[in-house]
Amino acid sequence: MAEAQPSATGTAARRAELRERLLAAGRAAIEAGGLHSLKARDLAAAVGCAVGAIYTVFADLDDMILGIGAGTLAQLERALEPQQAPQQAREEPVEELSRLARGYLDFARAHERLWRALFEHRLGGRAVPAWFLEDQNRLFTLIEAPLARLLPHEPAAARARLARTLFSAVHGVVSLGLEEKLAPTPAETLDAELDRLVRAVSAGLGAQSPGSCAGASSS
Amino acid sequence: MAEAQPSATGTAARRAELRERLLAAGRAAIEAGGLHSLKARDLAAAVGCAVGAIYTVFADLDDMILGIGAGTLAQLERALEPQQAPQQAREEPVEELSRLARGYLDFARAHERLWRALFEHRLGGRAVPAWFLEDQNRLFTLIEAPLARLLPHEPAAARARLARTLFSAVHGVVSLGLEEKLAPTPAETLDAELDRLVRAVSAGLGAQSPGSCAGASSS
């Protein structure tokens, strides 16, 4: 017998549980209808609490949106991390970059609205908190590793910039490619195009760096 | 003396003028505060007419937003076209692609909110009209020309896809690069990064195609 439901015991625990359930309801709402479908009354109805209870756990809805965004970022990071080859037996940097891009595309497909919500800024004028930006930067870091092997002579600062640029380019292809309201791109075509882009950039970057091309016949 | 103001004479002409003035007011509103600042009452106040008059010229505000978008696309196209080198004395395809990308970045900078409005879809569930999609496709066509010279052996269909992909990549870099709410990128850095990307892709694409470089000595 004892506590069947995961209902919390202490007050603090109850609050934490309410917070989680609201976050889950918020995620569900966004997945069902986009960020604009996030409504205080709907959330309250979904978790079975009063509207006012939301404000005992979040400062306001924007605060909650940030919480959801943090979860999405964490999930995205988890989805991409395993793509990194085991420490030893490192694969070609190009392959790793290609897999990361593909992982990003797959994630966007699987959680399109949640993912798009990351880039819609509904926060009324308020600045994005620092911890949120750090979460984002961690994504770029994933790209920097293979990039470092691809361009070993590139200064670290330039490599960081490049990681961001590469991410942005991939993001652009995924974002416009999945936008079905405009000219829709068939799934396999999009896969192929994204891969082609990543390989072209990788090859081109290698060629730009000292040596390169006939010299980048790898080693 | 005679008609001083550009006030129209006939009824039809008056309507056309009202439409233009409303579009101008709408553009101004978006430039000042983004798409969300487009309010019927503000528009009426700006052009000095009644709220109801708007609906004698546009079906609703979404219809008007499409009209504004069409204007933005036309302006963007005008901004990019001259970038194409005179028919004779064609420059290197890479240079042309680089200049197109730079032109896109400059346009986005100069009219950021108007430009972003093109990609925000406020149209409630309604499909984007065909003429709007055609306007968009004309942009991709601008890229196809230099691409054709860069990859002469590429089938036309693949080239069209590639133009779209390249556009998306550039768009991504510009879009995230100008987003000041996230980690902001300094202007010159963004210029340089975008250029580096375009050159890398161009070089890489050339290397992918038969011929090229050391002959894709990979294998």
Place this chain on the structure above:
DNA sequence: TGTACATCAGTGAACGCGCGTTCACTGATGTAC
């Protein structure tokens, strides 16, 4: 174990505001005679 009481998480009706769209009306325009 029982009782009285204080605390405070949680309540939900109500506030306040914003805003797209409508429609019964008006007054200027232009036509007919």
Place this chain on the structure above:
DNA sequence: TGTACATCAGTGAACGCGCGTTCACTGATGTAC
């Protein structure tokens, strides 16, 4: 040229809805004795 009348572009108050947030209240929880 003048007059009476019909048309209809344009009016703007009002409708209707949505929605974030508040706050006076309540009832469950847990403590003190």
